[in-house]
Amino acid sequence: MKSPQELLQMVADKSPCFTELRYHSRETQTVQVQNGLVKQIKSSVLSGVGIRVLIDGAWGFASTSLLTLPALEAALKQAIECGKSISQMKRAKVGKLPEVKLARGVFQLPGYEELRAMPLEKKLHAVREAESKARKASIQIQSANSSYQEIFEDKVTVTSDGASAASKLARSELRVNTVAEDHGQMSSAHQAVGRTGNWECLFNERSIDELSDITAKLSVDLLKAPHIPGGKHTVILSPSIVGLLAHEAIGHTVEADFVLSGSVAKDKIGQSIASPLITLCDSGLVPTAPHGGGDLEVDDEGVPTQVTKVIDQGILVSYLHNRESAALFGVAPTGNARAWLYHDEPLIRMRNTYIEPGNQSIEEIIASTENGYLIDVPLGGQADATGEFMFGAQKVTKIENGKLTTLYRGATISGQAFEVLSTADAVSKEFQLDLGSGYCGKGQPAKVDAGGPYIRVKTTIGGVQS
Amino acid sequence: MNTLKKQRTQLETSASELLKAALKSGMQQAEVVAVYSQASKISMEKQDFQLASTDEGYSIGLRVIHDGHQGFTSHNSLSAADLKWMAAKATEIARISEPNPYASIPKPQRIPDTAPTLGWDEALFQLSMPTQKEWALKLYQTVTSDKRFLLNEGALQFGADCVLVMNSLGIHQVHAGTSASWSLMGMARDGNILTSFDYFSRIARQARRLGDKIVADAIAFRDEIISDLVQGPSQSYRGVVAFSPRAVSEIFLSGLSSHLNGRSVLENQGHWKLQDIEKTVLNQKIRLEDQPWYADRFGYALFDREGTPTRPLSLIDQGVLRNFALDSYAAAGLKRPTTGHAAGSSTTLPSVGFHSLSLAGGETPWKTIIRDLSAAKENLLVVNRFSGQVDSTTGDFSGVAKGGHWWQHGERVYTVNETLISGNIFDTLGSGLVELSQETLLVNSSEDCPYLVADGISVTGR
Numbered sequence: 001m002k003s004p005q006e007l008l009q010m011v012a013d014k015s016p017c018f019t020e021l022r023y024h025s026r027e028t029q030t031v032q033v034q035n036g037l038v039k040q041i042k043s044s045v046l047s048g049v050g051i052r053v054l055i056d057g058a059w060g061f062a063s064t065s066l067l068t069l070p071a072l073e074a075a076l077k078q079a080i081e082c083g084k085s086i087s088q089m090k091r092a093k094v095g096k097l098p099e100v101k102l103a104r105g106v107f108q109l110p111g112y113e114e115l116r117a118m119p120l121e122k123k124l125h126a127v128r129e130a131e132s133k134a135r136k137a138s139i140q141i142q143s144a145n146s147s148y149q150e151i152f153e154d155k156v157t158v159t160s161d162g163a164s165a166a167s168k169l170a171r172s173e174l175r176v177n178t179v180a181e182d183h184g185q186m187s188s189a190h191q192a193v194g195r196t197g198n199w200e201c202l203f204n205e206r207s208i209d210e211l212s213d214i215t216a217k218l219s220v221d222l223l224k225a226p227h228i229p230g231g232k233h234t235v236i237l238s239p240s241i242v243g244l245l246a247h248e249a250i251g252h253t254v255e256a257d258f259v260l261s262g263s264v265a266k267d268k269i270g271q272s273i274a275s276p277l278i279t280l281c282d283s284g285l286v287p288t289a290p291h292g293g294g295d296l297e298v299d300d301e302g303v304p305t306q307v308t309k310v311i312d313q314g315i316l317v318s319y320l321h322n323r324e325s326a327a328l329f330g331v332a333p334t335g336n337a338r339a340w341l342y343h344d345e346p347l348i349r350m351r352n353t354y355i356e357p358g359n360q361s362i363e364e365i366i367a368s369t370e371n372g373y374l375i376d377v378p379l380g381g382q383a384d385a386t387g388e389f390m391f392g393a394q395k396v397t398k399i400e401n402g403k404l405t406t407l408y409r410g411a412t413i414s415g416q417a418f419e420v421l422s423t424a425d426a427v428s429k430e431f432q433l434d435l436g437s438g439y440c441g442k443g444q445p446a447k448v449d450a451g452g453p454y455i456r457v458k459t460t461i462g463g464v465q466s
Numbered sequence: 467m468n469t470l471k472k473q474r475t476q477l478e479t480s481a482s483e484l485l486k487a488a489l490k491s492g493m494q495q496a497e498v499v500a501v502y503s504q505a506s507k508i509s510m511e512k513q514d515f516q517l518a519s520t521d522e523g524y525s526i527g528l529r530v531i532h533d534g535h536q537g538f539t540s541h542n543s544l545s546a547a548d549l550k551w552m553a554a555k556a557t558e559i560a561r562i563s564e565p566n567p568y569a570s571i572p573k574p575q576r577i578p579d580t581a582p583t584l585g586w587d588e589a590l591f592q593l594s595m596p597t598q599k600e601w602a603l604k605l606y607q608t609v610t611s612d613k614r615f616l617l618n619e620g621a622l623q624f625g626a627d628c629v630l631v632m633n634s635l636g637i638h639q640v641h642a643g644t645s646a647s648w649s650l651m652g653m654a655r656d657g658n659i660l661t662s663f664d665y666f667s668r669i670a671r672q673a674r675r676l677g678d679k680i681v682a683d684a685i686a687f688r689d690e691i692i693s694d695l696v697q698g699p700s701q702s703y704r705g706v707v708a709f710s711p712r713a714v715s716e717i718f719l720s721g722l723s724s725h726l727n728g729r730s731v732l733e734n735q736g737h738w739k740l741q742d743i744e745k746t747v748l749n750q751k752i753r754l755e756d757q758p759w760y761a762d763r764f765g766y767a768l769f770d771r772e773g774t775p776t777r778p779l780s781l782i783d784q785g786v787l788r789n790f791a792l793d794s795y796a797a798a799g800l801k802r803p804t805t806g807h808a809a810g811s812s813t814t815l816p817s818v819g820f821h822s823l824s825l826a827g828g829e830t831p832w833k834t835i836i837r838d839l840s841a842a843k844e845n846l847l848v849v850n851r852f853s854g855q856v857d858s859t860t861g862d863f864s865g866v867a868k869g870g871h872w873w874q875h876g877e878r879v880y881t882v883n884e885t886l887i888s889g890n891i892f893d894t895l896g897s898g899l900v901e902l903s904q905e906t907l908l909v910n911s912s913e914d915c916p917y918l919v920a921d922g923i924s925v926t927g928r
Contacts, residue, residue, distance in 0.1 A: 261619075
């Protein structure tokens with residue numbers, strides 16, 4: 001019996017055009033406990049092969065769930081028909097893909113075997129404990145929920161121009177949510193962590209008990225918190241909020257497909273777009289922060305990933321590329337082509353996106369802030385082609401005369417990313433990737449991570465008006 | 467069932483085998499959800515056609531229950547070996563799990579004779595590739611006919627599927643459907659002025675007049691974005707704000723749906739309790755129902771994820787809370803009958819979801835409302851889209867008014883950027899509600915909403 005790699009190679013060798021074959025098997029396990037009851041434990045498998053061809057200057061794609069030579073050959077035929085069909089409609093034909101050193105060999109990130117070997121019962125026990133601790137933290141907690149998910153990815157990528165990479169990695173994430181109530185007043189809070197690696201690396205920064213305690217305490221504290229006044233303010237963004245800014249407001253605007261569509265970053269390479277204190281990267285692996293939620297050694301075009309510096313001391317220096325966009329811009333691909341499932345085609349996606357740390361401590365930055373807010377615990381966010389962003393934050397704390405004072409209810413912050421980053425005047429040495437439980441949506445989901453240091457900027461807070 | 471007969475037989479055979487295997491392994495109850503789907507898609511990107519693709523496959527999920535212990539597995543293979551693995555794994559999971567008194571599967575019910583079976587159109591199923599390409603070209607050419615429009619992404623997809631739900635209590639529901647769906651995402655640029663991006667998606671299940679619908683949508687989408695090129699500043703104030711049907715969907719229906727979800731009630735996360743049924747909870751102008759039987763909606767369904775027949779459900783009538791949406795889990799917990807609102811797929815356990823929420827309109831046409839309102843106000847914001855958060859616990863909302871229109875003295879003067887709004891959905895739909903427009907619009911083939919005018923909203927301008 002032939003291995004997936006051998007089968008894929010056989011099809012690639014026979015193809016009359018550029019062909020990329022990707023075998024992808026994904027196993028997912030989920031555990032959820034709510035209010036003392038096991039709500040779900042589930043296990044899912046999804047596997048198959050996606051085949052993309054470049055023929056007559058256009059892309060065609062087809063997939064099959066069967067890993068057999070006849071099924072692969074039939075899918076190749078369909079992909080070629082698709083490519084020929086759209087070629088007649090395409091205005092600008094796709095040219096030759098750039099030559100690049102493609103990945104060959106086996107790429108397995110640490111933790112895969114350990115997490116697989118860990119019994120499901122142990123994971124269920126931990127999730128039960130996390131929920132129970134959060135629920136029992138205060139009589140004001142009226143609902144608690146804890147969930148865990150792990151994804152095992154096995155991929156083989158073969159291209160007709162030389163890639164032949166087998167990769168394995170395991171991603172896991174844990175969430176705790178609580179709802180507190182007091183005399184009809186309600187509030188909620190959540191904490192989440194996501195990593196690539198074994199079980200233990202989930203709790204490198206905060207133990208599972210701490211996650212439960214922090215969540216419960218925040219939901220109770222928010223019960224009495226007032227609404228924040230709206231307006232333009234000095235704010236210190238936490239690493240997770242900086243991660244949102246780096247990913248949503250900068251990262252998406254520098255994805256080369258978005259640039260070619262006319263994003264605000266178009267024609268800005270070499271220009272100053274942020275404070276000189278800002279250096280922003282997107283990376284498959286982050287040397288100083290192992291187990292990032294977006295870790296990746298080889299992308300889905302068979303290109304090895306790298307540390308891609310996007311902003312260097314305030315200057316925009318690179319976009320994020322797949323092979324097609326790299327050819328158009330005359331640069332090397334950056335290893336950003338990713339597909340969510342076997343039947344998805346690769347798109348330009350981020351991996352771990354972060355702003356590099358500075359020299360000050362967070363204590364020093366707070367102490368030197370006369371009047372402002374510390375913004376922490378993200379609630380999600382979106383950004384626009386214009387660079388205009390919106391982030392929700394669950395924890396907003398007033399800073400008065402260099403000291404943290406009043407806690408406010410959650411708020412939304414907004415601004416134009418380049419303008420806001422140009423106001424950065426303090427960057428902490430503390431650094432964290434803190435969005436590993438997040439998924440990026442762009443037609444398909446993608447597992448990503450983001451983070452950075454604490455950064456002080458000026459931006460608009462959407463709050464109440466008198 | 468037409469030409470998907472072979473696939474239906476395959477689904478039924480596999481589901482029967484899986485149910486048998488689960489019961490044989492000692493489980494008391496079992497449920498299978500299985501799907502066959504096929505699709506062809508033409509995608510656009512970067513102002514051009516990007517990719518043509520086809521996809522076809524099966525997916526199957528098994529839920530088992532024994533004394534309240536529940537297990538679930540899913541796979542995209544129907545091979546005998548994989549079905550055997552699924553039954554064994556689901557049983558193993560159930561044995562590891564702990565009893566949950568609400569874990570249950572529903573008993574069979576008949577789909578009402580009044581339910582319209584509009585999901586299959588042979589003409590759409592047989593649509594030729596040249597016609598598909600012709601309509602994709604029309605979509606592309608229409609939207610890019612104004613050079614200021616920048617197309618970021620777009621797609622036209624044709625598909626057919628067959629969905630089967632079987633359980634050990636006798637449920638056996640099958641439905642085959644066809645669909646065409648199209649979507650666009652883009653923005654506009656004129657010199658240095660760049661608009662926010664916008665998007666829309668639509669679905670149809672019949673081929674009739676499809677080409678006309680696609681072109682009409684493309685024209686409306688293009689022209690709306692181009693109109694956002696006239697931009698200006700906003701000001702901060704607290705007071706009256708108007709919301710477009712789309713903003714009503716994104717803020718108010720999205721916020722309300724979590725509180726009308728029976729699981730939120732059961733789990734003490736909602737604003738309302740079971741005993742609030744038949745009480746006045748919102749302004750008497752509010753009439754909200756869920757409609758599962760409109761074929762031109764993404765949520766069209768004759769039965770839900772658990773095989774329970776769907777039916778229209780009144781949720782709020784003249785401000786009075788009438789019903790919560792329930793699947794069998796929430797129904798068991800709240801000791802009420804399921805309402806056919808189990809959402810999910812063959813790869814997930816059921817949760818509660820809505821089919822197509824419909825908020826009824828008021829008595830005055832929108833043109834009259836906005837004319838009178840803006841004439842009486844020095845400044846007025848009309849929120850077109852919303853990019854932000856609605857707190858699912860408190861109902862507080864805060865976010866950016868995307869493509870917001872600024873009105874002064876009876877005239878729409880320009881589109882605003884970086885303008886934030888905040889408020890609370892219960893306050894707004896209670897004492898803060900001023901007016902609902904007579905007409906309602908279908909938002910992204912999902913929800914029907916009128917324009918809404920409310921007082922007490924905070925606007926933070928640039």
